[in-house]
Structures are given as structure tokens and as C-alpha cells.
Amino acid sequence: MANQDDNRNGAELARDSIPRLLSLLSGVEKVELERFTLEIGDLELWIPTGSSPAAVCLPALEKIKPTSLLPAPFSLPSEEFPGRIHEVRLGATRSVGGSRGRSLVIGGADSPPFVYADKPPKHPPVFALDVFDMEVALPKVLKSNVKDVMGDPAEWARMNVKKYGADMVTVHLMSTDPLIKNASPRDAARTVEAVLQAVDVPLIIGGCGDPHKDALVFKEVAEIADGERLLLNSVTLDMTEAKTLETVTKAAKEHGHAVLGFTGLELNKAKELNRRLYEYLPPEDIVMDLTTVALGYGLEYSFTIHERARYAALMGDQELQHPTISASTNAWAAREAWMQMDEKYGPRELRGPLWETINALTLLLAGVDIFMMMHPAAIRTCKDTVNMLTQNETTVPDQLLHWATMKI
Amino acid sequence: MSEREPKKNIKEISPIDVYKLLPKTNCRECGEANCMAFATRVVNGELNVDNCPPVAKEEYRTSYEKLLRLMAPPVKTVTVGTGDRAIKIGGKYVLYRHEFTYHNPTPIALDVSDDLSDAERDERVRAIGNFTYNYIGRELRLDAIAIRSTQHDPATFASAVNAVAAQTDLPLILCTYDAAIMAAGLAHIKDLCPLLYAATKDNWKDMAELALRYRCPLVVSAPYDISALRSLTKTLNEYGVTDIVLDPGTSVEPNLAGTIHNFSQIRRAVFQQHDELLGYPLVGTPITAWLSPELSRELIQWKEACITSMLISRYADLLILHSMEGWVLLPQLIWRFNTYTDPRKPVSVDTGIRTFGTPDKNAPVLITTNYALTYFTVESDIKSANIDCYLIVVDTGGNSVESAVAGRYLTADSMAMALKDNHVPDLVDHRWLIIPGLAARLSGETEEASGWRVLVGPKDSSGLAGFLKTYWPPKER
Numbered sequence: 001m002a003n004q005d006d007n008r009n010g011a012e013l014a015r016d017s018i019p020r021l022l023s024l025l026s027g028v029e030k031v032e033l034e035r036f037t038l039e040i041g042d043l044e045l046w047i048p049t050g051s052s053p054a055a056v057c058l059p060a061l062e063k064i065k066p067t068s069l070l071p072a073p074f075s076l077p078s079e080e081f082p083g084r085i086h087e088v089r090l091g092a093t094r095s096v097g098g099s100r101g102r103s104l105v106i107g108g109a110d111s112p113p114f115v116y117a118d119k120p121p122k123h124p125p126v127f128a129l130d131v132f133d134m135e136v137a138l139p140k141v142l143k144s145n146v147k148d149v150m151g152d153p154a155e156w157a158r159m160n161v162k163k164y165g166a167d168m169v170t171v172h173l174m175s176t177d178p179l180i181k182n183a184s185p186r187d188a189a190r191t192v193e194a195v196l197q198a199v200d201v202p203l204i205i206g207g208c209g210d211p212h213k214d215a216l217v218f219k220e221v222a223e224i225a226d227g228e229r230l231l232l233n234s235v236t237l238d239m240t241e242a243k244t245l246e247t248v249t250k251a252a253k254e255h256g257h258a259v260l261g262f263t264g265l266e267l268n269k270a271k272e273l274n275r276r277l278y279e280y281l282p283p284e285d286i287v288m289d290l291t292t293v294a295l296g297y298g299l300e301y302s303f304t305i306h307e308r309a310r311y312a313a314l315m316g317d318q319e320l321q322h323p324t325i326s327a328s329t330n331a332w333a334a335r336e337a338w339m340q341m342d343e344k345y346g347p348r349e350l351r352g353p354l355w356e357t358i359n360a361l362t363l364l365l366a367g368v369d370i371f372m373m374m375h376p377a378a379i380r381t382c383k384d385t386v387n388m389l390t391q392n393e394t395t396v397p398d399q400l401l402h403w404a405t406m407k408i
Numbered sequence: 409m410s411e412r413e414p415k416k417n418i419k420e421i422s423p424i425d426v427y428k429l430l431p432k433t434n435c436r437e438c439g440e441a442n443c444m445a446f447a448t449r450v451v452n453g454e455l456n457v458d459n460c461p462p463v464a465k466e467e468y469r470t471s472y473e474k475l476l477r478l479m480a481p482p483v484k485t486v487t488v489g490t491g492d493r494a495i496k497i498g499g500k501y502v503l504y505r506h507e508f509t510y511h512n513p514t515p516i517a518l519d520v521s522d523d524l525s526d527a528e529r530d531e532r533v534r535a536i537g538n539f540t541y542n543y544i545g546r547e548l549r550l551d552a553i554a555i556r557s558t559q560h561d562p563a564t565f566a567s568a569v570n571a572v573a574a575q576t577d578l579p580l581i582l583c584t585y586d587a588a589i590m591a592a593g594l595a596h597i598k599d600l601c602p603l604l605y606a607a608t609k610d611n612w613k614d615m616a617e618l619a620l621r622y623r624c625p626l627v628v629s630a631p632y633d634i635s636a637l638r639s640l641t642k643t644l645n646e647y648g649v650t651d652i653v654l655d656p657g658t659s660v661e662p663n664l665a666g667t668i669h670n671f672s673q674i675r676r677a678v679f680q681q682h683d684e685l686l687g688y689p690l691v692g693t694p695i696t697a698w699l700s701p702e703l704s705r706e707l708i709q710w711k712e713a714c715i716t717s718m719l720i721s722r723y724a725d726l727l728i729l730h731s732m733e734g735w736v737l738l739p740q741l742i743w744r745f746n747t748y749t750d751p752r753k754p755v756s757v758d759t760g761i762r763t764f765g766t767p768d769k770n771a772p773v774l775i776t777t778n779y780a781l782t783y784f785t786v787e788s789d790i791k792s793a794n795i796d797c798y799l800i801v802v803d804t805g806g807n808s809v810e811s812a813v814a815g816r817y818l819t820a821d822s823m824a825m826a827l828k829d830n831h832v833p834d835l836v837d838h839r840w841l842i843i844p845g846l847a848a849r850l851s852g853e854t855e856e857a858s859g860w861r862v863l864v865g866p867k868d869s870s871g872l873a874g875f876l877k878t879y880w881p882p883k884e885r
Contacts, residue, residue, distance in 0.1 A: 066646045069609060072638035076673065077681050115672040117665065179849045209814045238815070264811055265755070295739060296543070297808065298781045300746040301755060303721065304506045311504065333810065335868050336738060345541070346735025354710065358717040358739050365668075365721050381714060388664040396666070397659040400631040403696045404583035404605060407523060407558050408730060 076116065081314035084110040085321050085369075086283045087123070088258055090168070090231055091202025097227035097256065101200035104167060106287070106369040107323035112314065113367040114389050124390045125364060127379050128168035128204055128372045129160035130329055133183075133191045134175040139338035141352040142374050153191050154198035161199045164376045165383065170204040170233065171195050176217050177208035185220035192221050196228065204231040204260070204372065211236060215244035222251035233325075234262035234289055237273050249280035260325060262289040265301050267309055271319040283322065287370070292326040294334040295359050302326070306366035323369035328378070331359035353377040361385060415482065415682070418501040418508055423447040425478060429471040430460060437461045450479065453501065453509055482678050482687050483725070485512065486625045486651045488552065488603045489579025495551055497653065497725045498689030503679040506751050513748040514720055515551035516740060517581055517728045519695055521558045522568035529568065533575045535732055541741055544784035545791070548741040550578075554605070554695075554728045555593070557584035562592030569593040573600060581605055581728065587614030594622050603627060603726075605691075606655055612640055616647045624651075627691055631657025632666050634674060638685040645685075653726065654686065658693040658719065660711045661700060667692075667715070668722055675723040689725035692716070698730050709736050716740050720747055756806035757783045761830040765796035769837040772797045772880050774865065774872075775823055776844060777804040777812050786869040793873035798835060802826045809846040820853035827858050840882050844869075 085107040092098025108122030131153045138146070149156035153171060160166040171192060175183035192205060205221055207214035218232050232252055239245040252259050261277060263269040270288055277286050290309060293302050306324060313320040331337055337355035340348060356378040360371050364382065373379045416425075426447035433443070438460050440446040449455040457463065457475045464472060485499035495515040502508040518536045520529055533553065541548045555572055557565040565584065573580065573596065580602040582593045590604060606629035607615035619626040626649055630636035637654050644652060656670040671690055677683040697712035713736040716727055720743050731737070756778045764787075776786045778801050790797065802822055804812035812818035827833070827841065841860045843851060845867030855862050863882055866875045 065648070066643050067613075068643075069612070069639050070643045070646065072635065072642040072685055074634040074638050074677070074683075074686075077677060079676070079680070112672075114665070114668050115676065117669055264807060264815060291811070293808070296742045296746070296781075297785075298746075298755070298779070299743070300505075300749060300751070303747075304504075304751050307504055308506045335870055336742070339868075339870065341734075344539070344734045345738050346733050350706070350710070350733075351735040351738065354713055354735060355739060357714060358743065361714060361718055362721050362743070365718060381710070385664070385714065388661070389668060391665070393663040393665055395662045396632045397657070397662055398631070399699055400657045400659055400693075400696055401585070401608065401629065403693055403699060404556050404585060405558050405560065406699060408521065408698045 079111065079116075081110060081316075083314045083316040083318070083321055084108070085310075085313060085323055086286075088284055088287055088323050090204075090229055090258060092227055092229040092256065098229055099196065099200065100202055100228065103229065104202055109310070109367060109369075110314070112310065114365060117392060117394075120390045120392065123369075124386050125369050125371065126167040127165075127383055128170045128370060129164055129166035129379060130170050130172060130372060130374050131156040131160065131195065132172045132174055133188070134181065136174065139332050139348075139352060141338065141348055142332065145376060154194040157195045157199045161201055164379060166201065166379065168202050168204060168370070169195065169199055170206055170372050172206035173217060173221075174206075174208060176213055178210055178213055180208070182213075185217045188217045189220045189224040192230075193224055196225060202229065202231070204233050204370075206233045211238040211242035211244050215239065215242075215247040218248045219251040222248075222255040222257055225257070226255045228257070230257045231260055231287060232257055233260040235259045235273070235277065236262050237269060237276075240273075240276055245276060246280065249277060252285065253281055258285045258287060260287045260289050261322075263291070265291045265293070265298075265305055267305060267312070267320070270309065271317075274319045274322065286322050288320075288322045288324045289327070290324060292328060292330045292359065292363065294331045294337070295355055295362070296334045296336055299359060299362060303362055303366050306363055306368060310367040324367065325370040325372065326360065326363045326368045327372045328356055328360035328363070329372055329374045331356040332374070357381045364389075415480070416478070418451075418453070418481070421451055421478065423451050426450050426457075426475065429475045429478070431462050431468055431471075433462065435462060453511060481511070482682070483675075484650075484652075484688050486603075486653055486689050488515075488581070488601060488625055488726075490599065490601050491577060493551075493577050493579060494601070495579050495726075500675075500723075500725070503675055505747065509750040509752060510748050512725065514724055514744050515579075515726050516716075516737070516744065517552035517554045517726065518550055518732060519554045519556050519583070519728060519730050520568070520572055521556045522561075522565050523558045524568075526571065529571060530575060532732070533572055537576055537578060539732070539734075539737060541738055542788070542792070543742055543745060544781065545788040546745070548745055550737070550741075552579045552581060552603075552726075554581040554583050557586070557589050557593070560586070560589070562589045565589050566592040566596055570596040573597045579603070585611055587611050587618060590615065590618055594618060594624070598622055601625070603653065605629070607640060607644065609636060609640065612643065613647075616644055616649050619649050619651075620647075625653060626651065627653045627655050629655035629657075631655070631659075632663070632670060633657075634670060634677075634686070637674075638683075641685045641688065652688045653691050654688050655691045655693065658696050658715065660694070660697045660715050664715070668718065671719065671722045671724065690723055691726040691728065692719035692724035693728045694719065695728050695730040709733055712736060713739065717743050720744050753780075755780055756803075757801060759801045759803045759826075761832065761835075762787070762799045762801060764790045764799065765794060767796045767798055767835075769835075770881060771836060772842055772876060773800065773832055773836060773840065774798070774842045775800040775802060775826065776869075777802060777807060777809050777818060779804060779806050779808045779812070782808045786872075789869040789872055795872065795876065798832065800826050800830055800832065809844045813847050813850065818847060818850070820850050820857040823850070823854050824858035824860075827860060838881075842875075845871075 087108040091100035091103045111119040157169045173188045175181040261273045309320045337352045353375040360382045430443045481501045483498045483500035496512045499512045583605040604626045606627040628640040694712045694716040709731040804817040807817045839860045842863045842865045848864045851862040
């Protein structure tokens with residue numbers, strides 16, 4: 001180095017010479033240093049700890065590029081869960097004291113839904129179509145399918161089963177609401193009898209939501225349908241407050257029915273209600289309704305609470321190990337389902353049923369076991385989807401690699 | 409200098425872990441009161457490490473890198489496009505939404521193929537850019553355009569890419585399995601950081617070269633073969649490509665189950681087996697519904713809509729569709745928006761009285777529940793109709809009107825109480841309360857309990873403007 005640099009310190013000298021040194025060394029792979037000493041304190045070690053691209057862009061660190069694919073086989077994890085969902089049987093055939101053509105068993109899941117091909121649901125989800133016991137206001141798109149049978153629950157039920165393939169029928173005893181028609185429990189029981197005569201699928205019996213009136217109605221219906229294994233929809237914490245829960249659960253037990261515990265998007269309430277129910281009923285008699293909200297109006301809360309409940313149940317929470325139900329018909333509360341909108345959002349004849357379908361498919365993925373639905377296209381799509389998701393298909397759709405270049 | 413520690417789950421990271429690595433100067437450049445407050449928001453997923461301006465300075469380099477590593481989500485975040493409309497995909501911290509919250513709402517891309525005439529193409533690009541829906545006060549939109557080479561010709565593809573890029577600022581996805589065609593398309597949009605679709609077991613090396621040369625993220629595609637995806641990812645990582653998106657294959661038929669299984673298994677492997685080779689965003693391609701041309705268009709669109717919504721629920725970080733029909737897209741945009749809201753936020757809004765516009769002493773008084781979505785729906789309808797009014801928000805335990813009435817969270821007494829507690833008699837000269845149509849059955853009791861007259865409003869607040877036109881000011885009965 002030149003003498004003029006004498007008054008500069010070594011570090012500066014070294015730094016300034018680096019570019020020259022580097023150019024001299026270009027193309028050289030190895031340098032041997034002679035008469036070289038280094039104090040450890042001079043050595044500054046810097047080892048990158050992050051994966052930030054800024055830290056690894058030094059060309060000197062570039063790896064040797066692979067020339068052929070490196071193997072990295074995937075092995076399916078075997079996830080085991082300590083918990084399992086109870087199986088609940090709905091509908092009783094003649095041989096066990098009822099008059100249904102067949103029973104349906106729901107529940108039994110011991111693994112998250114639709115993750116592993118070798119763990120299909122023990123019992124595939126089932127679909128119920130709604131029937132009302134009086135004329136009700138319905139969105140136009142729904143009404144057009146049922147206007148001929150409105151007011152005739154038996155005929156309506158028959159159409160649901162014969163024409164639209166319902167696995168079950170829900171009879172909504174709406175006329176019993178004290179604020180609507182205040183129909184008597186006796187009238188309600190007669191409606192249920194008529195529907196039992198008309199169809200041989202298992203029935204869900206819907207009350208009006210009044211904890212006093214529902215108890216009277218359910219008691220009467222339970223008696224008249226002795227042994228039919230109905231699902232009484234629903235029992236609530238309101239009934240504990242109104243001191244009518246015992247009436248309903250005792251009637252259910254005595255006459256061989258199951259109950260649906262309804263709570264509003266709150267798992268602790270669902271657990272509390274189940275604890276109340278265990279005082280009267282075995283777990284095999286209990287189904288949960290955790291509330292289904294319409295897409296656009298809070299479906300995400302329903303989705304998440306079902307995922308949480310199912311995961312907790314599989315992880316061992318015994319108070320949540322029950323099959324669940326979704327009133328997917330609630331999708332029609334969304335204005336985007338029923339309303340005539342600007343034409344860029346398409347006809348409601350398609351938008352509405354799709355809304356109901358998506359509501360149900362979303363909760364299907366969260367593990368729901370029974371769906372209460374209304375539109376024929378929605379139930380059809382959901383049944384087809386369940387079929388496709390549960391059959392053990394091994395076809396690899398090889399044409400998939402062509403979508404990017406296909407002509408539409 | 410230690411071995412790489414096993415990554416902490418987002419819920420195990422404490423604000424202190426982050427704080428320790430921050431500059432700790434309380435400079436407030438980030439807008440927070442101090443570094444600890446900033447750290448808390450980072451841990452909650454509300455802010456990124458990069459929101460701290462000084463931390464990227466050279467003097468903090470080591471801490472910064474530790475921070476990035478600490479906060480790196482198990483599913484990598486990949487950026488596509490540039491500028492305001494650039495999209496971030498992936499960046500997932502958890503398997504289940506309820507464990508934390510999902511980040512980076514699934515962008516929805518629509519395709520444009522290079523066989524369209526200039527006019528058709530321009531019209532489609534315009535339609536994609538213009539599709540919007542106002543949902544509780546937010547504009548929901550489409551996010552990207554996937555340009556497909558169907559003519560197998562580099563020049564045709566290049567001119568389509570050029571034309572689309574000139575017309576839109578949406579991020580682009582270039583779709584071809586032919587590296588020569590890809591190169592031709594890329595040449596025109598070097599700096600736009602498009603997503604390249606796709607590297608396969610046959611073309612991966614050429615695609616990797618393009619991805620490196622143009623610094624673009626790259627999709628690896630191996631339909632229904634997770635081992636092949638891992639192999640491609642591992643190889644590309646070694647090759648130097650790190651911004652990767654996985655395409656596990658989307659099939660409406662046959663074997664829909666396989667699609668749902670693959671997406672789920674990949675995500676579970678990342679979060680439960682810490683499989684780093686699968687820790688990349690997933691792209692779903694509902695457009696494959698169009699591979700079944702024997703179906704009617706409407707049925708294909710229906711199927712495309714169903715699989716899209718299922719994949720939004722089942723971990724897709726990016727979706728490519730063909731249907732432009734509003735009835736197909738609307739539920740997806742809403743479901744996507746909903747899925748990516750923070751489940752830790754309460755379902756309810758604050759109770760009390762809200763003032764809209766400049767209400768005078770004769771302005772209408774409305775009442776609704778404190779369920780967040782009910783409230784936001786009503787609020788957005790009032791605003792878009794420019795109604796001057798008061799809106800009372802009652803505590804219904806976060807229940808919507810229908811369930812609040814059924815569950816007796818909304819009662820005549822609670823409404824009477826709300827009128828009093830909010831001093832509504834001082835605000836207006838009249839004594840008319842408009843209750844939700846779905847609470848109609850409470851009208852009589854409410855008149856008794858409150859001493860106010862009740863008008864039963866529409867069942868859906870979209871009808872408010874029309875309702876007020878007809879019934880306000882109220883006529884004596």
C-alpha cells in the first residue's frame with residue numbers, strides 16, 4: 001500500500017481495498033493466506049437468522065440448482081380423536097312400535113367431516129323439508145312450488161317426500177302461537193296424525209317458540225304419536241325458566257321421542273341446556289340446534305360455532321357430543337335471497353335457491369347432521385353433494401390439467 | 409446462532425416476545441402510544457411488524473429478522489400485482505377461524521381467454537372491474553384477472569396480456585403450461601408481478617427460470633397428488649423460488665370428495681404436522697366446472713358457485729372463476745367477506761341512540777337491535793336513502809330482531825325503557841315510534857308500556873325509504 005495512507009487505520013485500509021481485492025480474486029476458487037494472523041476480537045460473525053429475501057440475496061450463497069425433481073412423499077397423518085358424537089335414531093318402524101317405513105340414524109362422527117377418504121361419516125347427513133300447518137307468508141320463489149298444497153300439511157308432506165325426495169318432514173305447528181291463531185294442542189295433534197298417515201318418513205315437530213304453549217302441544221303430540229320416535233323441535237332454556245322442560249322431556253321419554261335442544265349461538269348455553277336435559281333423558285335422545293343464521297346476516301357465526309362445537313366434542317367435551325341440525329331455510333331471511341335486485345345480480349329464481357344451498361353446504365362442511373330446507377333445487381344439490389362426498393371415489397380427474405387452455 | 413427453534417403457535421406468542429425485539433424507543437411513529445401497545449396489536453394480528461417504521465433500519469437488522477421469523481404465518485403470504493390493487497394471498501396463522509382470525513380474504517379472479525375478440529375482451533375486463541355490491545356500507549369487488557392461453561400461440565397470448573394490462577390495474581394471473589408462451593406474455597408486463605400458472609412436473613425448470621428472472625410468484629400444479637406438490641415445492645425452493653402457490657386440483661365432477669379432502673389434508677398437515685413444504689397459499693379453480701361441456705350453462709354456473717363457496721370455507725387462498733353472473737358471484741363476495749371478519753369481535757354493537765343526517769323535532773324515531781349485522785344493515789339503508797332520523801339501538805343480547813322477539817330479548821318493556829333512557833322525549837315533539845316489521849306482534853304491548861304510538865315498519869330495512877314516504881309524518885288514526 002502507498003505511504004500516503006500511513007495515517008489511516010488498518011480497518012479503513014482494508015475496507016477501501018476490498019473492491020480491488022475482489023476484482024483480483026474473481027474466478028479464483030481458493031485463496032491460501034501466508035503469514036496471516038487474526039485476533040478473534042477482529043472477527044465479526046454474522047449469521048442470517050431470518051428467511052427474509054434481503055438477507056439471502058448474496059450471489060455467493062446461491063445453491064446449486066437441482067436438475068431433476070427431488071422426491072418428497074406425503075404420508076397421510078393418522079389423526080385420532082378421543083371423543084365421538086352420539087348416534088340418534090329418528091323414526092320408528094312397525095317392528096319397534098312405530099309406523100314409519102324406515103328409521104334414520106344420525107351422528108356417530110369420530111373425525112372432522114370430509115377430511116379423510118377412509119373416514120367417511122358414519123351416517124350421511126339427512127334432509128328434511130318444511131311443512132306449515134297454516135297459510136304463511138313466503139318469498140315468491142318459495143311460494144311458487146308450494147302454493148297448491150299450502151294449508152294442507154298432509155298433502156304438502158306427501159309432495160315433499162314423493163316429488164322432492166325429502167328424507168324427513170318438519171311439521172311447523174305455527175298456528176299454535178298464542179299471538180297468531182292460538183290453535184289448541186288437540187288441533188296440533190290432529191295435524192301431526194294426518195301427516196303421519198300421509199307419509200312414512202320420520203317427522204320433526206316444530207313448535208311456536210312459546211315455552212308454555214309448546215310444552216302443552218308437545219305433550220299432546222308425544223302421546224298421540226306414541227312410539228313414532230319424533231324429533232320435538234325444540235326444547236329451550238326458556239322452558240327451564242318457565243318450568244315446562246320437565247313436562248316435555250317426560251313426555252318424550254314416556255312415548256319414545258327425541259328432543260332438539262335450541263340455543264342461540266352460544267356454546268355455554270348449549271352445554272347448560274344439555275346438562276338440564278341429562279336429568280331426564282339419555283344422550284341418545286338429544287340433538288342440538290346451535291342456530292343457523294342467513295348468509296350475509298351472520299352465517300359466519302353459525303359456521304364457527306358448529307366448527308367449535310364439533311372440534312370440542314371430538315376432543316372429548318361430553319356435553320357437546322350430539323348430532324346437530326341446521327334450519328337452512330333461514331337463508332331466505334337475507335334480502336339477497338328473496339329480493340328483486342338490479343339485473344346485474346341475476347334473477348332471484350336462481351339467486352334465492354343458491355342462497356339456501358350455500359347456507360346448507362357451508363354447515364355441511366362444519367359437520368351438521370340434519371338439514372331443514374325448503375327449495376327443491378337446494379335440497380337436490382345438497383343431497384347430490386353428500387352423495388359425492390361420501391362415496392369412496394378414487395378417480396383422479398386427469399383432464400384438470402387442461403382448464404388453463406380449454407376453450408369455453 | 410442456535411438451531412432453528414420450532415415455530416411458536418400464534419396464540420403462544422406474547423406481546424413481550426415482540427416487544428423485546430422492537431427498538432423500544434416509544435417513538436410513536438407507528439401511531440401507537442408506545443412500543444408495548446404496538447407489540448400487543450401485532451400479536452393480535454391487527455398490525456404487521458412492517459408497520460414499525462424504524463425497525464427496518466440497519467441498526468435493528470438482527471431483531472427485525474427475528475421478528476419476521478417470530479411472526480411469520482405457517483402459511484406463507486404471497487403478494488401478486490403491484491400498487492393499490494396488489495393482493496396478498498395466504499398468510500394464515502390457524503386452521504380454524506375460531507382459533508384466531510383468518511387473514512387476507514380469498515381474492516376472486518375471473519378469467520379472460522386470448523381467443524376473445526378485442527371487443528369481447530375489453531367488455532369482459534370492464535365488467536370484471538366494474539362488478540361491485542354495496543354490503544353493509546362496504547364495496548365488495550372482484551380482485552384479479554386470469555389471462556388464459558387457449559390459442560397455443562405466444563404472439564396471441566402476448567397481445568392479449570398487453571391489452572388487458574393496459575386496461576386494468578387489477579393484478580394478473582398468466583395461465584399456460586407452455587414456458588415459451590408464458591415468456592411471451594411476461595415480456596410485456598415485466599414489472600407487474602403477475603402470478604404465473606403453472607409449474608408442473610414437466611415444465612417446472614423453465615417456469616422456475618421465468619419466475620426468478622421476472623421476480624414473480626409461481627403456482628405449482630399437481631392435481632390430486634400431494635406428494636407431487638411437495639416434490640415440486642422442495643425442488644423449486646432449492647432452485648431459489650420461494651413465492652409459491654399450491655394448486656391441489658379442483659374438480660366438480662368426478663371425485664368432488666377428493667378436492668375437499670386434498671385442501672383439508674394440506675392445511676391440516678401444515679398446522680398439525682408443521683409440514684413446511686405445504687405451507688403455501690392454496691389456489692382453487694372452480695372454473696374447471698366448465699370442463700363438463702355436456703351440461704347446460706346454467707347448471708355449470710350453479711356447480712361453479714357451489715364449489716366456490718365450499719372452497720372459501722375450506723381453506724382456499726385464491727379462487728379462479730369463469731362465471732360472471734351476478735347470482736353466482738354475489739354470495740361468494742359476501743361469504744368471503746364474512747369468513748374473514750374477526751370472530752373475536754363481539755356480535756353486538758353499542759346500545760344507545762344514533763343520529764343520521766340532521767333530524768329536526770319532527771324527525772322519525774326508529775328502533776332496532778344491537779346485533780351487529782342487523783345494525784349495520786339498517787345503518788347502511790338509512791345512509792344510502794339519506795334519511796334524517798334517530799335510531800335507538802336496544803340491548804337484545806346481540807340477537808337479530810326475529811330471534812330477539814322469539815327469545816324475549818326485545819320486548820315492549822325493553823323498548824319503553826330505551827325510549828326513556830335515551831331521553832328521546834327531549835329530542836322530538838311527536839310521540840311516534842317505528843318498530844321493525846318483524847317485531848309487529850309487540851306493537852300493542854309497546855304502546856301500553858311506553859305511552860308512545862307505534863308504527864310497524866317494514867320487515868326489511870331496504871323498505872324504509874318507501875315506508876317513510878307513505879307513512880311519515882303519521883296521520884292520526
